[in-house]
Amino acid sequence: MSNMISVSGLVKTFGRTRALDGLDLTVRAGEVHGFLGPNGAGKSTTIRILLGLLRQDAGTARLLDGDPWQDATALHRRLAYVPGDVTLWPDLTGGETIDLLGRMRGGLDPRRRAELLERFELDPRKKGRAYSKGNRQKVALVAALSSDADLLILDEPTSGLDPLMEAVFQESIQEERNKGRTVLLSSHILAEVEALCDRVSIIRRGRTVETGTLTELRHLTRTSITAELAGPVPQLAGSVGVHDLWTQGSRLRCQVDGDALDPLLGELVKVGVRSLVSRPPTLEEMFLRHYEDDLSGAGATGEHAAVRR
Amino acid sequence: MSTLTGTGGLIRLILRRDRVRLPAWFGLVAMLVIGVASSVAAAYPTEEARQAFLHTTNGDPTQLMMIGPIYDSSAGGLAAWRVRGQAALLIALASLLLVIRSTRAEEEAGRSELLGSTVVGRHAALTAALTVAFAANLVTALVVALGLMGQGLPPRGSLVMGLSVAAAGWVFAAVAGLAAQLTESSRTAGGLAAMAMGILYAVRAGADVEKSSWVSWLSPFGWTQHMRPFAGDHYWPLLPVVGLILLLVAGAYRMSARRDLGAGILPPRLGPADAAPSLRTSIALAWRLQRGTLLAWAIAFTAFGAGLGGAARSAADQLNASEALRELIERMGGGGRPADGFFAFVIYLMSQVITLYAIQATLRLRAEEISGRADLILTGPVGRLRWAGGHLAIVAAGSGIVLAGLGVGMGLVHGLSTGDPGGEIARLVGASLTRLPSVLVLAAVSTLAYGLLPRLAAIIPYAALGLCLVLEFAVELLGADPSILQVSPFAQTPGLPVAAFTVTPLVLLTVVATGLTAVGLAGLRRRDLG
Numbered sequence A: 001m002s003n004m005i006s007v008s009g010l011v012k013t014f015g016r017t018r019a020l021d022g023l024d025l026t027v028r029a030g031e032v033h034g035f036l037g038p039n040g041a042g043k044s045t046t047i048r049i050l051l052g053l054l055r056q057d058a059g060t061a062r063l064l065d066g067d068p069w070q071d072a073t074a075l076h077r078r079l080a081y082v083p084g085d086v087t088l089w090p091d092l093t094g095g096e097t098i099d100l101l102g103r104m105r106g107g108l109d110p111r112r113r114a115e116l117l118e119r120f121e122l123d124p125r126k127k128g129r130a131y132s133k134g135n136r137q138k139v140a141l142v143a144a145l146s147s148d149a150d151l152l153i154l155d156e157p158t159s160g161l162d163p164l165m166e167a168v169f170q171e172s173i174q175e176e177r178n179k180g181r182t183v184l185l186s187s188h189i190l191a192e193v194e195a196l197c198d199r200v201s202i203i204r205r206g207r208t209v210e211t212g213t214l215t216e217l218r219h220l221t222r223t224s225i226t227a228e229l230a231g232p233v234p235q236l237a238g239s240v241g242v243h244d245l246w247t248q249g250s251r252l253r254c255q256v257d258g259d260a261l262d263p264l265l266g267e268l269v270k271v272g273v274r275s276l277v278s279r280p281p282t283l284e285e286m287f288l289r290h291y292e293d294d295l296s297g298a299g300a301t302g303e304h305a306a307v308r309r
Numbered sequence B: 001m002s003t004l005t006g007t008g009g010l011i012r013l014i015l016r017r018d019r020v021r022l023p024a025w026f027g028l029v030a031m032l033v034i035g036v037a038s039s040v041a042a043a044y045p046t047e048e049a050r051q052a053f054l055h056t057t058n059g060d061p062t063q064l065m066m067i068g069p070i071y072d073s074s075a076g077g078l079a080a081w082r083v084r085g086q087a088a089l090l091i092a093l094a095s096l097l098l099v100i101r102s103t104r105a106e107e108e109a110g111r112s113e114l115l116g117s118t119v120v121g122r123h124a125a126l127t128a129a130l131t132v133a134f135a136a137n138l139v140t141a142l143v144v145a146l147g148l149m150g151q152g153l154p155p156r157g158s159l160v161m162g163l164s165v166a167a168a169g170w171v172f173a174a175v176a177g178l179a180a181q182l183t184e185s186s187r188t189a190g191g192l193a194a195m196a197m198g199i200l201y202a203v204r205a206g207a208d209v210e211k212s213s214w215v216s217w218l219s220p221f222g223w224t225q226h227m228r229p230f231a232g233d234h235y236w237p238l239l240p241v242v243g244l245i246l247l248l249v250a251g252a253y254r255m256s257a258r259r260d261l262g263a264g265i266l267p268p269r270l271g272p273a274d275a276a277p278s279l280r281t282s283i284a285l286a287w288r289l290q291r292g293t294l295l296a297w298a299i300a301f302t303a304f305g306a307g308l309g310g311a312a313r314s315a316a317d318q319l320n321a322s323e324a325l326r327e328l329i330e331r332m333g334g335g336g337r338p339a340d341g342f343f344a345f346v347i348y349l350m351s352q353v354i355t356l357y358a359i360q361a362t363l364r365l366r367a368e369e370i371s372g373r374a375d376l377i378l379t380g381p382v383g384r385l386r387w388a389g390g391h392l393a394i395v396a397a398g399s400g401i402v403l404a405g406l407g408v409g410m411g412l413v414h415g416l417s418t419g420d421p422g423g424e425i426a427r428l429v430g431a432s433l434t435r436l437p438s439v440l441v442l443a444a445v446s447t448l449a450y451g452l453l454p455r456l457a458a459i460i461p462y463a464a465l466g467l468c469l470v471l472e473f474a475v476e477l478l479g480a481d482p483s484i485l486q487v488s489p490f491a492q493t494p495g496l497p498v499a500a501f502t503v504t505p506l507v508l509l510t511v512v513a514t515g516l517t518a519v520g521l522a523g524l525r526r527r528d529l530g
Helices: A044-049 A072-076 A093-106 A110-119 A131-146 A162-177 A190-196 A214-220 A258-271 A285-297 A302-308 B007-017 B020-043 B047-059 B061-066 B075-102 B106-110 B111-116 B124-150 B155-182 B188-207 B222-224 B237-257 B282-321 B321-331 B339-364 B362-373 B375-376 B384-418 B421-433 B438-454 B460-478 B481-488 B504-526
Strands: A003-014 A018-030 A034-035 A058-063 A081-082 A151-155 A182-186 A199-204 A206-211 A225-228 A242-248 A251-256 A273-279
Touching: A003 A044, A003 B124, A018 A034, A018 A058, A018 A110, A018 A182, A018 A199, A034 A190, A044 A058, A044 A151, A044 A182, A044 B460, A081 A131, A081 A190, A093 A110, A093 A131, A093 B375, A110 A131, A110 A162, A131 A151, A131 A162, A131 A273, A131 B421, A182 A190, A190 A285, A190 B007, A190 B460, A199 A214, A206 A214, A214 A285, A225 A258, A242 B075, A242 B481, A251 A258, A258 A273, A285 A302, B007 B075, B020 B075, B020 B124, B020 B155, B020 B460, B047 B061, B047 B106, B047 B339, B061 B282, B061 B339, B061 B362, B075 B106, B075 B124, B075 B155, B075 B188, B075 B222, B106 B188, B124 B155, B155 B188, B155 B222, B155 B421, B188 B222, B188 B282, B188 B438, B222 B237, B282 B362, B339 B362, B339 B384, B339 B421, B339 B438, B339 B460, B362 B375, B362 B384, B362 B438, B375 B384, B384 B438, B384 B504, B438 B460, B438 B504
Parallel strands: A018 A206, A034 A182, A034 A199, A081 A151, A151 A182
Antiparallel strands: A003 A018, A003 A058, A199 A206, A225 A251, A225 A273, A242 A251
């Protein structure tokens, strides 16, 4: 089994809203897969279909070589899920909830549980209604991480955590990866995705717009170049693939498409390079580019022409 | 900033949010009173007929218990009596739910925090909720008064009637305002207020059966009854009503001033860090979630049964004196003891009240689903059928336990007076449990609605239960053919201990309940969750 999740052409409508519009997603065994998209892009809907809570209108979804709707109960033995908005039973303590969820899945490792409670600084004696949002999320995280599931499905698991806990979370996910577990991580926190994920899928309006390793995605996008040359900057405006050019005497800054990098460097070397800083695009830049495209109307339909106004 | 700043805005918010619910609940009460009044006049057109009815009723302990005595044989007097109990309970419930919904439930959901960060004073939410509740009751009183006057009833009596109905609503709005301060959970707060309502109604019922007028002054339901619309028209019993409301509201404000937002006066405690070994399945969780409600209902109905068992003796004496009723009981198939007639009737009535438990407990599934807590269970290796089945098994067993509790309470206390507690308990528990299939049909309607029409799940079963009650009104007052009662599952089970036991209707109702449940569960398996 090389793919833990394979989804293609997934469609789901709610009334007149088309929440998923032919979404594709492949998560390979042993990888941490980032699942990115703006609010309302369809991330949670996809996850709920994978969990067998919703049924797709069209397309196929396979999870752990099974059908998420038909084989839900059997598949759930092998996965653990952390929802984005965790609600707990008001009268059960955090510790009771963790134990219950773990036991239903066939037992949890008490040492691992104790270690995680300490690491996340969670008091398991409080009642569900007394926890803050972040602490409710910690309860669900501890329950998921102390299980021995093959696949972790995490839907914006850190949206309520403080930066210290965010670091603890990243450390824990690294450990899970080292144990060979597969993680589907839906997130808004791009630094988190960049630090953790082997591959990412970016979705927009129910469709996948990019998927691949960060390196692959970077190759498709622009690199920032800042250089100081030995002589005046050559005529570059109008060169294919060079954007946002700024020059002053012998200094320049610009953004270069992946395949225009080589010709540009050739031009610069001809003049002589004194210093050169090249920075690959951050995930944030890639991400924003997709949404800026979105907002500026690339591939616009009438519907989002309204957004542009 | 004053502690009341923002009250006006919150009032508008409540009116906007409850723009359907508010007129529906309170309009229902007004329509009930006006509608019944007009049909009473038609059902008993002559003074003679009304006199006869008055004598039968005032000699019938079951009626004294459920509603109380009739004070006047005029058309207005009869009408005022006929709806008094239901109208008071219904409007009290409407006011109670309104206040809890707009105070503690908002706080529990965290929405008050959002509002509290804007320019809103600390007492504004409570004040707004109480203002809306008091105003809604006042409007209902006026609508009732106008409606009754429109039928040609005396204006003074009509107004007193309206106010006596509203007074019950006012008192329980204030009770709910206080209960909302006590606990963090709106469910518990609502339960506390409803329990107070049940106890106070039972006090009034006991007082009327025992003809003890000082006891009836212990209950607000007694006070509103003593306003005697169309039979003296007293305003002065509103004095204790206002006094109690002032006391309750003052208490609520004091507590609200002392506690933190979101907290209760009863402090939250730390619980165990590890789950008990038994908490390992979805059924164990369902039991954990349902047991508190079940325990409260079982205790309440055992106690209530004990009260009924205590009243049975004097009820039986009075029944003996009432020839009409003795005949009726004989026609129902029982020649036996008059006390049995009383028990058969109260078991019939109470089984309908216990149905509220069954519906409420079944709808727990919906609450778990929309809160997202069901996801935590259903994304584990638990199928939907197993998850729902656990809850439904508890509903079925729990309904049986509450019914049996009623029988135990009645049998124990009545048995002590007849000298055969063991035998009475066995007979009355058996009689109560005979009604279980009727209760389960309504629980099955809840499951059906939950599986197929989840958005309407909170309405359909209550409407179905309401229909069963309305049919009785229709038969009694509108002269509808009694055979339409056959639609009601409560008319199908035999009226033990008077009637003879027959197994066929029990089997049929069980089959119907199983079928409806199966269709509901099939719907649940097929549909999207959340």
